[in-house]
Amino acid sequence: MRELTFAEALGEAMLEEMSKDPTIFTYGEDIAKQGGIFGAYKSLLGKFPDRVIDTPISEEVLLGSALGAALAGMRPVAEFHFADFLFTGMTAVTNQIMKFRYMTGGQAKVHLVLRGPDGITRSGAAQHSESIETLFMHIPGIKIIVPSTPYDMKGLFKTALKADDPVICFEHKKLYETKGPVPEEEYYIPFGVADIKRQGTNVTIVSTSRMLHESLTAAEYLQKEGIDSEVIDLRTLVPWDKQTVLNSVKKTHHLIVAHETWKRAGWGAEIAATIQEEAFSYLEAPILRVGAKNVHIPFSPKLQDFVVPDHENVASAVRKVLRG
Amino acid sequence: MRELTFAEALGEAMLEEMSKDPTIFTYGEDIAKQGGIFGAYKSLLGKFPDRVIDTPISEEVLLGSALGAALAGMRPVAEFHFADFLFTGMTAVTNQIMKFRYMTGGQAKVHLVLRGPDGITRSGAAQHSESIETLFMHIPGIKIIVPSTPYDMKGLFKTALKADDPVICFEHKKLYETKGPVPEEEYYIPFGVADIKRQGTNVTIVSTSRMLHESLTAAEYLQKEGIDSEVIDLRTLVPWDKQTVLNSVKKTHHLIVAHETWKRAGWGAEIAATIQEEAFSYLEAPILRVGAKNVHIPFSPKLQDFVVPDHENVASAVRKVLRG
Amino acid sequence: MKYSKNFLLGLYRTMVRIRSFETKAEELSLKGEVLGYVHLYIGQEAIATGAMANLSKEDYITSTHRGHGHMIAKGADIGKMMSELYGKVTGYCRGKGGSMHIADLSIGVLGANGEVAGGLPIASGAGMAIKIKKTDQVVVAFFGDGASNRGAVAEAMNWCAVFKLPVIFIAENNHFASTWKEQTTTGKSITDRATGYNIPAVSVDGNDVIAVYEASMHAVDRARRGKGPTLIEAETYRIKGHYVGDKDQMYRNKKEVELYWQKEPIGQFEKKLTEMNLLTAAEKYKVWNDAAKEIDKAVKFAQQSAWPPVESALEDLFADATYCID
């Protein structure tokens, strides 16, 4: 199968759906003239001049206008530039977009997509490195996609572009350049369906995005030690595929949840709390979580590596849970 | 002992500390001329005209200016009016206040307090009823106080006013008018020390704020059924008193966490995930969480009652955890 | 006057219907039948009425926390409004929204808003949609003098100016932001704010329905012709408390309030119409009486409507909520 980068897969999803649906338009800071800071919109360069729009640095209107445009019949795709800058327009998301349909008793379909990069780079430091998907899982009203491969990126994003509800998509900065197979034929990936990226019998590792790859790497190392890991990619957090995780845990009796965002009150806690509740008697050891330490992302590379988890942290957690 | 309302206790804390420390000042929307919308500043009416300040409706500057004032040597106390409107200035909190000291390598003490009402009223609806303390537990950089009684309100707040770190205080709207004993003598309550508000042997209920009272009510009902509950008030969420909860669970072998905020990815998940990790072998049943359902707070009273938990939800969870 | 009697009486009728609705809402809120926070539009009726007289159902508006007048002037069903204020299932939002979240998408009302200035980004987005779809719709975004200090207002003005969006900003300057009179707003007039964005701006007497109508007419016309946004400041005065229940009002002088009751828009317009022999005592009586009857019917409808079933609390978050709620 042909290979695309993660960025190209996103671009292709946009191109295909925009070609079919004239109500889709996309806008944000520095997207039209240079195809996005991480190149995600290179495929759109020179196309759809009315529907690929550079905007002022005005995040509250940037995000809030997506709601207005959706209510007026369009399907806006607003880029938030860096996940950290969702905060400069946060009220438009949490108080408006995520509440509108509910507050008005279901009067409108709020079909809009917010998307952009999250996660670490090399030395992005505290204000350009955050992963804040947990916030949108806690507060109700938006669906969350967190793809880990070009294949998932394209398929999930195409679904988002057809969805009748608000969707937020977090694209990890370190994934944009990664390559993977993407079929020529059109396909859509439904929300709420996890993908078992590796089958195994001893332990279940639940992850997403960059940490999914770290988990797969950890699984390789662990295999050499005789530990057979099942690695589940949730792919979407709202909704999240509880059943697949439960089934796996009932088989492996051990669970690790691994994400890049802070461990404390991160979404791993939700998975852990839910699974211990629903599969209590199947668990042979406590569920362990792997996540960033409770500080901000520091600038200096070794500090960053220490704060943010990688495959070694996943592997240690697995060893701990299996060997005590 | 004399009784004060929760609002009076807060007012007294402010009055005492402002009288001693000329660097404390407080500001927000509609606080100076009418003593705050929930009357928390009635005790300050007419006092400290330079240090009790009404402001424009400009939440980003309202919140962000607290950082600037702290860096310039003051101890600002900024009122956020409604927890929901933290979002209109959220970036000032998450990107500035909570990161400043860390990003600058510890160059400054960021002594500031953000405070205001959260939680439900009767028909406040989706934009005036939120509890969002979990966000500040997830993202590092601010200490969180969530008092449940006038005594705790005063003691914790006095500590906040002397702290050298950012503190956010959530005061539940339904608590302002509640009364409780407050000694005449000055006292401070340290952060990170839970208060066992009721001793018990069969089950541990961890809670805060309004839900603490619902948990105590539930405990009364349960006592009649022969269930003896221990009710722990965490009082602060960053830091939270893990040891007290662990000790209790090792005794009762059963744990319920109850909060008003959404159950999904709420702070109850953090408590549950941590305790199952650290007291796995002591647990005789899964930890259950009680929280709001995953929708917004609806306007109509019966809908609100259905979405937001009360003592009955706590009691059912206890029964379920003890009886299966 | 260059307007037909029919047209003028139409404006009058709308203002009276708003006033009557609000007077009743106040009474019912004090009684505890109407629930939640209620911010009355009394004294500002000329603004919604004058502005909306230029709009059709296809045009959009974004409203505020003080939004009943906007809804009524845009053509909302008073029964569904009242029922929503009661929290009943027949209300506009099936009892989920209440006064501060009332909306009627079918007539272009993109929501009241519990967040001050929260409507302006939404209005900007509706404007973007219109521009891309190339229709001749317009959007009117209402906000208060207090709201004008929120960053969202500045962002929205610049945004709409940059893209030449068909958005009309109407600042209802009632000189209060809850307890504060003016002191938190700088600039000589809110229209000065438009200068920085190269937006034409005009200040009008917000208690004069014709003045508001005409100013809006020009702005709407400009917007429909693709010339971009306009800011209108409508000067008025908040003669009622900030919300029902704001009793003491220690922050202002009772005399001042009495003074402004003399200038309220309906009385002024009645006087003008009477002087022009366009409104007889009988006609006046009929307008008020019709309004009263309509409101009574609405109240009865609300009272007799059912509470929403509790399970409906879990509906309406998503169009497709599969596995998203539990």
Place this chain on the structure above:
Amino acid sequence: MKYSKNFLLGLYRTMVRIRSFETKAEELSLKGEVLGYVHLYIGQEAIATGAMANLSKEDYITSTHRGHGHMIAKGADIGKMMSELYGKVTGYCRGKGGSMHIADLSIGVLGANGEVAGGLPIASGAGMAIKIKKTDQVVVAFFGDGASNRGAVAEAMNWCAVFKLPVIFIAENNHFASTWKEQTTTGKSITDRATGYNIPAVSVDGNDVIAVYEASMHAVDRARRGKGPTLIEAETYRIKGHYVGDKDQMYRNKKEVELYWQKEPIGQFEKKLTEMNLLTAAEKYKVWNDAAKEIDKAVKFAQQSAWPPVESALEDLFADATYCID
């Protein structure tokens, strides 16, 4: 000219030191020794230099993502700066901040900022503190033309005007917001934004250090006398890419960039000083040479400094972190 040679050469020296630092930072960033995103101040040296010449260590500034020039002009240690850019433990932020979070609280720099316009609320708060403490300090808040479209800027201008705070807003209009030239900013000049807040505003040639110095002098003087904020727009041009690594710059014309290299502030000032016989070739050589030596020393210091110990990553979040980190 009414200024002493000493004073003028001081300004010149500061500009040269900034330029030299930035040129070296660019080189080292391309080499990968300096880490993270680096936004160069090259071409804007006159603004930081002219403004800061009015300030003392006790005065505050808030800086931007393009903040090296502000730091140096305010009197920062170049060694600690370079070391921070390397992520070393001897850096200003112990390697935790990098270019975008550099700060020196001891000389009143309340931080660079990775968030566009993020400094303005902070500056407003420092202004409040000064007003309450009744000292004669001032605050200078720098921001870009792109930043001027964020709501925070409008909120801060109104806020500082309402409370008459000693805050000077300096808009560095380099005509670019990353890839965008002007098109996202309306208004004829950023000074027009001040009208809405009744703030005096002036536009100056930001490549003329004396012009910036004088405009700031008046604003600072006004602020010290308790008269409130001023907005200064300093017109300049971003002759380098948005950040080191912004190579193609498809969004602009190479010719335009060359043109503006003719107008860059140091060359202009050198010419002026030379014409006035205040700068000999030897003096000029010495200034550049001293700067180069200082920078070399700084680089060596950075290179020879240790990496921060990993455990230090868990420090500095709180003054008292008991039970807060784990």
